[in-house]
Amino acid sequence: MTLWLSTGLIFTFAAIALILYKWWDVRCIGVTPVRTFTFIAILFTSGLDVGLIMFPLTEFGGYGDLSASPEYGFANPLAIEFGFWAFLIWGFYFLTCFYFAIIEPRVKFFEIPLVKVINNVVIIGTCAFTAYLLLANLPWYLPQLGDGESVVPAFYVIVFAAIGLAVYSSSKIKYVRILSIGSSVLFLTLIAGMWLRAFALGKGSPGDFFGTVGLIGEYFSNLHHFVLPINDYHEFYLFWWFSWSIMIGQFTARFVSGLRTWQLLIAMLVVPSIAIGVWFTVLYHYHEQGLNIAAFTNLAMISVGVLMVVNSLDSLIRLYTDNLNLTAQRLGRANYVVFNFLAMVGLTMLFQLDFLRIQWVGALVIGLYFACFAYILANKRAQVAAIKASPKENTLDFRKIELAS
Numbered sequence: 001m002t003l004w005l006s007t008g009l010i011f012t013f014a015a016i017a018l019i020l021y022k023w024w025d026v027r028c029i030g031v032t033p034v035r036t037f038t039f040i041a042i043l044f045t046s047g048l049d050v051g052l053i054m055f056p057l058t059e060f061g062g063y064g065d066l067s068a069s070p071e072y073g074f075a076n077p078l079a080i081e082f083g084f085w086a087f088l089i090w091g092f093y094f095l096t097c098f099y100f101a102i103i104e105p106r107v108k109f110f111e112i113p114l115v116k117v118i119n120n121v122v123i124i125g126t127c128a129f130t131a132y133l134l135l136a137n138l139p140w141y142l143p144q145l146g147d148g149e150s151v152v153p154a155f156y157v158i159v160f161a162a163i164g165l166a167v168y169s170s171s172k173i174k175y176v177r178i179l180s181i182g183s184s185v186l187f188l189t190l191i192a193g194m195w196l197r198a199f200a201l202g203k204g205s206p207g208d209f210f211g212t213v214g215l216i217g218e219y220f221s222n223l224h225h226f227v228l229p230i231n232d233y234h235e236f237y238l239f240w241w242f243s244w245s246i247m248i249g250q251f252t253a254r255f256v257s258g259l260r261t262w263q264l265l266i267a268m269l270v271v272p273s274i275a276i277g278v279w280f281t282v283l284y285h286y287h288e289q290g291l292n293i294a295a296f297t298n299l300a301m302i303s304v305g306v307l308m309v310v311n312s313l314d315s316l317i318r319l320y321t322d323n324l325n326l327t328a329q330r331l332g333r334a335n336y337v338v339f340n341f342l343a344m345v346g347l348t349m350l351f352q353l354d355f356l357r358i359q360w361v362g363a364l365v366i367g368l369y370f371a372c373f374a375y376i377l378a379n380k381r382a383q384v385a386a387i388k389a390s391p392k393e394n395t396l397d398f399r400k401i402e403l404a405s
Contacts, residue, residue, distance in 0.1 A: 096249020
């Protein structure tokens with residue numbers, strides 16, 4: 001699996017370099033373009049899940065324990081955490097977003113019946129894993145509802161409610177803008193609120209913040225360490241990112257706002273990384289200062305985390321139902337909601353039984369990368385080489401999102 005993952009990583013970064021070389025200044029326009037701010041909000045909230053909120057405070061200590069994990073010794077825990085979540089790996093999303101916006105309309109690889117089936121298996125499997133991840137981590141964040149270790153009925157209620165809300169919101173594409181912008185605003189509010197609390201407790205200042213954020217610099221000075229797997233845990237993260245990459249690319253490509261290729265790269269690598277870096281800096285400050293998470297702050301973190309799960313599930317459910325023609329328009333909204341709710345609940349339980357693993361999904365996605373490239377070389381090389389612009393039918397009309405079903 002490590003060799004397969006490493007080969008996939010090298011291929012991905014080489015493909016990104018080729019895109020930048022050949023189509024550096026192509027204007028990228030999606031099927032239903034939105035304003036750039038909305039596009040970035042959709043990307044950020046759809047491309048991340050509850051792990052962004054829940055994982056860091058549980059991981060800093062492990063990254064700093066060099067006696068147990070000496071392989072992390074090249075950088076500080078904040079830089080390691082940032083490397084697992086930000087910058088370079090967002091290139092996966094850039095690659096797939098560009099592909100589905102510019103190349104796929106000419107290639108139509110994902111319309112091949114077998115490929116369509118595999119693609120939707122990936123989407124549905126990752127969708128269920130997202131819900132499972134929320135369920136598995138709630139005991140740590142809400143110990144007051146249980147013993148802090150086991151899943152209790154209240155946690156199932158929270159997760160099933162998130163699935164239900166996501167299924168309902170996915171029935172109309174206009175909801176994605178409301179959810180994405182709302183989630184982004186609440187996330188920024190959470191960051192500000194946690195920093196102000198630290199300041200009020202005498203444990204933070206602007207100087208402390210800039211001093212802590214400067215630790216992220218060790219990520220960029222050691223970027224080469226993150227290109228290939230550091231250990232099994234990093235390997236898990238990279239498979240996880242691969243599993244998300246194709247479906248997030250498919251989903252976000254429809255909203256691309258007329259950015260040039262190089263601007264799209266900045267929007268997808270740099271902008272989300274700034275928000276992630278600021279959030280991790282605040283969390284790392286709490287970790288270093290030994291600050292406890294107050295009950296209200298804990299509730300706010302859970303609320304934002306759950307809303308991110310709703311965003312992610314919304315985009316993924318919308319994607320596979322469109323691909324399989326199981327839309328609310330065809331089934332009726334009531335049937336649509338019931339069918340997808342039961343499907344997601346069932347698959348979430350399979351992950352809990354350890355029947356499925358996200359690494360398998362990520363490995364399958366790498367296989368799709370290679371198969372798509374081989375298909376282009378064998379059948380569509382001339383068409384791809386001739387690409388000079390976005391498909392002619394994609395026009396920069398921001399009113400399309402209002403008319404979309």
